[in-house]
Amino acid sequence: xxxxxxxxxxxxxxxxxxxxxxxxxxxxxxxxxxxxxxxxxxxxxxxxxxxxxxxxxxxxxxxxxxxxxxxxxxxxxxxxxxxxxxxxxxxxxxxxxxxxxxxxxxxxxxxxxxxxxxxxxxxxxxxxxxxxxxxxxxxxxxxxxxxxxxxxxxxxxxxxxxxxxxxxxxxxxxxxxxxxxxxxxxxxxxxxxxxxxxxxxxxxxxxxxxxxxxxxxxxxxxxxxxxxxxxxxxxxxxxxxxxxxxxxxxxxxxxxxxxxxxxxxxxxxxxxxxxxxxxxxxxxxxxxxxxxxxxxxxxxxxxxxxxxxxxxxxxxxxxxxxxxxxxxxxxxxxxxxxxxxxxxxxxxxxxxxxxxxxxxxxxxxxxxxxxxxxxxxxxxxxxxxxxxxxxxxxxxxxxxxxxxxxxxxxxxxxxxxxxxxxxxxxxxxxxxxxxxxxxxxxxxxxxxxxxxxxxxxxxxxxxxxxxxxxxxxxxxxxxxxxxxxxxxxxxxxxxxxxxxxxxxxxxxxxxxxxxxxxxxxxxxxxxxxxxxxxxxxxxxxxxxxxxxxxxxxxxxxxxxxxxxxxxxxxxxxxxxxxxxxxxxxxxxxxxxxxxxxxxxxxxxxxxxxxxxxxxxxxxxxxxxxxxxxxxxxxxxxxxxxxxx
Numbered sequence: 081x082x083x084x085x086x087x088x089x090x091x092x093x094x095x096x097x098x099x100x101x102x103x104x105x106x107x108x109x110x111x112x113x114x115x116x117x118x119x120x121x122x123x124x125x126x127x128x129x130x131x132x133x134x135x136x137x138x139x140x141x142x143x144x145x146x147x148x149x150x151x152x153x154x155x156x157x158x159x160x161x162x163x164x165x166x167x168x169x170x171x172x173x174x175x176x177x178x179x180x181x182x183x184x185x186x187x188x189x190x191x192x193x194x195x196x197x198x199x200x201x202x203x204x205x206x207x208x209x210x211x212x213x214x215x216x217x218x219x220x221x222x223x224x225x226x227x228x229x230x231x232x233x234x235x236x237x238x239x240x241x242x243x244x245x246x247x248x249x250x251x252x253x254x255x256x257x258x259x260x261x262x263x264x265x266x267x268x269x270x271x272x273x274x275x276x277x278x279x280x281x282x283x284x285x286x287x288x289x290x291x292x293x294x295x296x297x298x299x300x301x302x303x304x305x306x307x308x309x310x311x312x313x314x315x316x317x318x319x320x321x322x323x324x325x326x327x328x329x330x331x332x333x334x335x336x337x338x339x340x341x342x343x344x345x346x347x348x349x350x351x352x353x354x355x356x357x358x359x360x361x362x363x364x365x366x367x368x369x370x371x372x373x374x375x376x377x378x379x380x381x382x383x384x385x386x387x388x389x390x391x392x393x394x395x396x397x398x399x400x401x402x403x404x405x406x407x408x409x410x411x412x413x414x415x416x417x418x419x420x421x422x423x424x425x426x427x428x429x430x431x432x433x434x435x436x437x438x439x440x441x442x443x444x445x446x447x448x449x450x451x452x453x454x455x456x457x458x459x460x461x462x463x464x465x466x467x468x469x470x471x472x473x474x475x476x477x478x479x480x481x482x483x484x485x486x487x488x489x490x491x492x493x494x495x496x497x498x499x500x501x502x503x504x505x506x507x508x509x510x511x512x513x514x515x516x517x518x519x520x521x522x523x524x525x526x527x528x529x530x531x532x533x534x535x536x537x538x539x540x541x542x543x544x545x546x547x548x549x550x551x552x553x554x555x556x557x558x559x560x561x562x563x564x565x566x567x568x569x570x571x572x573x574x575x576x577x578x579x580x581x582x583x584x585x586x587x588x589x590x591x592x593x594x595x596x597x598x599x600x601x602x603x604x605x606x607x608x609x610x611x612x613x614x615x616x617x618x619x620x621x622x623x624x625x626x627x628x629x630x631x632x633x634x635x636x637x638x639x640x641x642x643x644x645x646x647x648x649x650x651x652x653x654x655x656x657x658x659x660x661x662x663x664x665x666x667x668x669x670x671x672x673x674x675x676x677x678x679x680x681x682x683x684x685x686x687x688x689x690x691x692x693x694x695x696x697x698x699x700x701x702x703x704x705x706x707x708x709x710x711x712x713x714x715x716x717x718x719x720x721x722x723x724x
Contacts, residue, residue, distance in 0.1 A: 088112040111154040114144030128159040178225035187220040258286040289377035293357040311362035316354035319361035323347035334633040346387040406636020450495040474517035531667040550617035557609040562664030569643035575627040
């Protein structure tokens with residue numbers, strides 16, 4: 081038995097030196113002691129074959145501890161030393177040169193404080209506390225071996241290098257190790273002993289994310305370097321403080337703490353990116369970051385979209401200190417960054433040229449959208465420069481590029497022709513007539529819209545009778561403004577409280593499409609629906625003077641998309657491609673034509689300046705249209721046979 085005791089004692093000592101947890105060491109010691117007693121009881125000497133037989137038998141009397149994994153691990157180490165004289169082949173953690181270092185008193189104080197925190201606040205068990213102590217002490221011993229004399233000297237590079245030190249562990253083991261260290265570094269931050277970025281970085285590494293500028297595409301890295309000095313005017317520490325102020329403003333406006341978690345993560349992870357890479361806050365850097373893999377690795381789905389919104393609000397907030405939580409921010413041009421430099425740079429210069437002509441943003445964006453279609457086609461054809469474009473290629477693009485309407489195709493072609501002329505003036509292409517290869521006209525078409533039928537009208541009435549929630553009550557008022565007054569969705573959502581003249585039962589407003597001032601009589605049913613909404617469903621704490629406001633905090637104005645959502649909720653079974661809320665206006669006009677109202681009267685009700693715009697509605701009046709058919713003789717169609 082002397083060899084058995086010597087071998088098992090050396091294994092236990094080796095495990096302690098290698099930094100195994102107390103629980104793991106104690107389990108191995110108990111197994112070896114129980115096996116020793118068992119071997120004495122059967123008067124047998126240990127051998128690897130006997131150990132294998134004992135393991136296969138699985139008798140608790142042999143080991144004293146349940147669990148096939150820990151038993152197999154103990155026997156693997158025992159057999160390794162028994163046969164080789166040392167731990168050679170068994171699965172063990174490699175020796176760490178710093179594990180034998182004595183932890184300095186200053187570091188030990190913080191480990192002890194963290195363990196008390198784990199016990200009293202986090203409710204760790206004794207075994208969990210033991211594991212946490214081993215992990216924290218081993219981390220700080222490593223820092224000591226790298227000549228770190230205080231916690232404030234620990235750098236991002238130190239944390240990254242220690243993360244790489246743990247690569248020998250299985251993934252789950254590494255995550256457990258780093259999860260404890262993430263909590264430890266967060267504890268140190270709360271005690272003022274470590275920067276907030278350190279625990280964030282450990283957490284990002286733990287989750288397999290990244291925050292290094294080197295992970296960005298080359299073009300974006302170059303752009304950041306160009307504006308690096310400008311960004312330092314707004315240091316990362318000031319950004320995180322201002323971001324916290326903006327979050328507090330949201331909370332004071334009624335946003336829920338749970339909703340604000342996504343905004344808080346945005347501030348923290350962007351701060352980490354800035355601080356880690358020696359940057360300050362800059363709108364362009366924020367835009368690059370939110371579209372990067374660094375952001376996507378930590379923010380997902382709706383959280384990423386919320387991050388975009390928060391950063392837009394923050395840019396306004398940091399510029400003038402004002403906050404407009406109801407402002408709508410449009411998304412950037414999707415796909416522009418993915419273009420190669422030869423393709424993207426001239427397009428961006430063209431957009432800047434157009435902006436300098438005092439054109440509004442929507443016009444410039446439409447230019448970019450159309451040219452993007454053209455650029456993607458060029459890339460599909462394998463081009464590597466604009467100079468390779470020829471007339472046949474442009475004609476092929478024109479045939480392949482489909483649009484919903486001829487008007488849309490005309491507009492798109494006009495924008496691309498303008499871009500081609502710009503490329504020629506800029507010397508990028510040498511042929512001055514390439515733009516002529518694009519068609520400049522297309523035959524107009526008239527779409528027949530399926531107006532609301534009798535069954536759908538009954539469905540609308542049924543919805544209104546049952547409406548009880550604030551959203552349903554708002555739906556009723558919006559729907560009636562469309563069906564009973566023929567108002568456009570854009571005009572409905574922009575109505576203000578002052579536009580309604582309750583005394584004279586009318587609505588006065590300026591049409592968003594034509595800019596014409598319009599006065600419309602308000603039917604009793606519409607007035608009642610609006611009154612009910614204002615009294616029962618409109619949020620009391622809104623600061624907006626719009627009639628219809630969002631049901632969500634901060635209860636600001638709504639957009640036209642809300643009207644489309646209303647139609648979908650009221651008529652969920654309606655499935656007509658291309659038919660939106662505007663069908664209520666068309667139904668309003670068509671019904672009045674069918675009821676004998678004069679075109680002039682309908683034009684007046686719609687706010688039209690004349691009757692020419694009523695032509696599409698006449699085609700929907702089947703009953704009256706059937707009274708004026710063309711004769712077969714006029715069409716030169718001979719009649720053969722038939723019955724009078």
